[in-house]
Every structure is written in C-alpha cells, then in structure tokens.
Amino acid sequence: MGVKFTHTDKKWNYSLAFFKNAEELRFGNNSDVSNSRYSYDVASIDLNGDGILDLRNKEVNQVNGKLSYSIGNDSINHKIGTSGQFGGLYNLDTQNMGSHYAAALHYELKYKRFGVKAQVSKYKKSSKNPNGQSNNLIAMAAYGGSYLVAAEGNTYTLGVQYTVPVKWGPVSSLQFYNDYGYLEKLNSDFNDTAMNVTGVLVTAGSVYTYFDIAAGKDQPWLGPNWTNGLGAGAPDANWEVRFNMNIGYYF
Numbered sequence: 387m388g389v390k391f392t393h394t395d396k397k398w399n400y401s402l403a404f405f406k407n408a409e410e411l412r413f414g415n416n417s418d419v420s421n422s423r424y425s426y427d428v429a430s431i432d433l434n435g436d437g438i439l440d441l442r443n444k445e446v447n448q449v450n451g452k453l454s455y456s457i458g459n460d461s462i463n464h465k466i467g468t469s470g471q472f473g474g475l476y477n478l479d480t481q482n483m484g485s486h487y488a489a490a491l492h493y494e495l496k497y498k499r500f501g502v503k504a505q506v507s508k509y510k511k512s513s514k515n516p517n518g519q520s521n522n523l524i525a526m527a528a529y530g531g532s533y534l535v536a537a538e539g540n541t542y543t544l545g546v547q548y549t550v551p552v553k554w555g556p557v558s559s560l561q562f563y564n565d566y567g568y569l570e571k572l573n574s575d576f577n578d579t580a581m582n583v584t585g586v587l588v589t590a591g592s593v594y595t596y597f598d599i600a601a602g603k604d605q606p607w608l609g610p611n612w613t614n615g616l617g618a619g620a621p622d623a624n625w626e627v628r629f630n631m632n633i634g635y636y637f
Contacts (some may be wrong), residue, residue, distance in 0.1 A: 429527035448473025534617030577619030
C-alpha cells in the first residue's frame with residue numbers, strides 16, 4: 387500500500403514511490419508476511435520444522451526511485467538509468483526496526499531486431515533479529531514457500547535477444563534469448579549463485595509460449611538445495627538443468 391508518481395517523455399523517464407508496507411494479506415504489527423503471493427518479499431521461515439517461525443521480518447516505510455534517459459531513434463535506441471530503494475525492516479519478535487537498501491545501474495539497447503539488457507546492483511538488509519538468529523541471512527517468500535537469502539550481495543545480469551518475424555499459420559514471430567544472472571554474496575563463508583536461461587518465445591496471436599533450458603548452481607528452483615541455495619549455498623554444488631515450457635494467453 388502506497389503512492390507513486392511517474393513521468394514519461396521521449397528522453398527522460400522517472401518514478402518515485404513510497405510504500406507503507408509490503409504486500410499484506412494479514413495486517414498488523416504481529417502478523418507474518420504470507421507466502422501466498424507471486425512477488426517476493428522479506429518474510430518469515432520455519433527453520434527446524436517445529437511450527438515456530440524464525441527471522442520474522444517485514445518491509446515497512448519504503449522509498450523507491452528510478453531514473454532513465456533514452457538516446458537514439460526508432461532504428462537504434464540506448465537507455466541508461468539508475469534506481470534505488472531504502473526502507474525499514476521491522477522484526478516481529480524483538481519489535482526493533484532494522485533497515486535495507488538497494489541501488490542499481492542498468493543499460494538497454496534496441497537495434498532493429500536485436501536487444502540487450504544489463505544491470506549491476508548492490509543490496510544490504512540489516513535486520514534486528516533475536517539473539518541466536520543470524521543477521522547474515524533473511525527469509526523471502528512467494529509461491530507458497532520460503533527460503534533463505536544472503537543479507538548482503540551484488541547481482542549481475544545480462545540478457546540478449548533476437549526476434550525473427552515468421553508466417554507459420556498463427557505464429558508471427560520467434561524471439562531467441564539468453565539471460566544470465568550471478569549473485570555475489572558478500573559473506574566470505576557463503577557460496578555464490580549463478581543461473582543461465584536459453585530459449586525461444588513463440589508468438590501466435592494472443593498466445594505466448596516460452597521454451598527454454600534453465601541451468602543453475604545453488605539456485606533453489608533448479609537444484610536440491612531449496613532452503614539454503616540463495617543463503618550460504620553449498621561448496622560442492624553442481625550445475626543443475628531443467629527444461630521449461632510456459633504457455634500464456636493474454637486477453
């Protein structure tokens with residue numbers, strides 16, 4: 387819940403927003419963030435299966451901003467920008483307020499049918515957990531589950547794509563892409579996470595179908611290390627591969 391202001395023109399785009407709280411299903415100072423969501427938020431986790439939640443933090447009083455500048459024309463266009471976030475992390479057990487911030491630089495290129503997107507970001511989440519609970523880890527939740535994430539790190543992402551128009555019955559285009567992401571965890575005892583996705587998007591009217599091969603190391607959704615993949619990770623983690631197909635109908 388919050389308020390946002392945006393401005394868009396041919397050159398400059400900027401947004402500024404204030405969010406009073408995270409996406410809530412149960413409001414209140416002592417209500418844990420629900421994992422029944424599609425967008426990840428800082429949340430709580432049951433670490434030992436005893437039914438008692440740990441690392442019980444939630445996002446409050448958050449400010450977000452983004453600024454970008456476009457150069458070029460319809461044939462070739464460059465967009466450079468920066469974004470930032472700062473807010474509070476309220477711990478439900480200690481009732482103390484921590485903080486978290488993130489900052490990023492990004493670049494986009496569109497040249498005819500070719501596109502590139504790149505971003506470098508830094509984040510830190512300083513929680514006020516009870517004694518005995520690590521401040522080097524936070525819990526994040528979505529899609530019905532929670533897992534641990536390193537409290538401080540840098541991320542690096544690079545995506546490239548190329549679109550080919552076709553006339554195959556209802557199919558009008560094929561967009562080939564490769565997206566790479568790397569999480570550098572700034573705790574020296576943790577192991578970094580990497581992921582690469584190669585695939586093609588098939589467009590047929592209002593139906594969009596993705597076929598891709600996803601490979602990851604210490605990536606919860608791709609390997610056996612669900613709880614700790616994005617947290618401490620495993621020193622002997624292997625690259626895991628999954629074939630994915632996603633079909634969406636937009637109306």
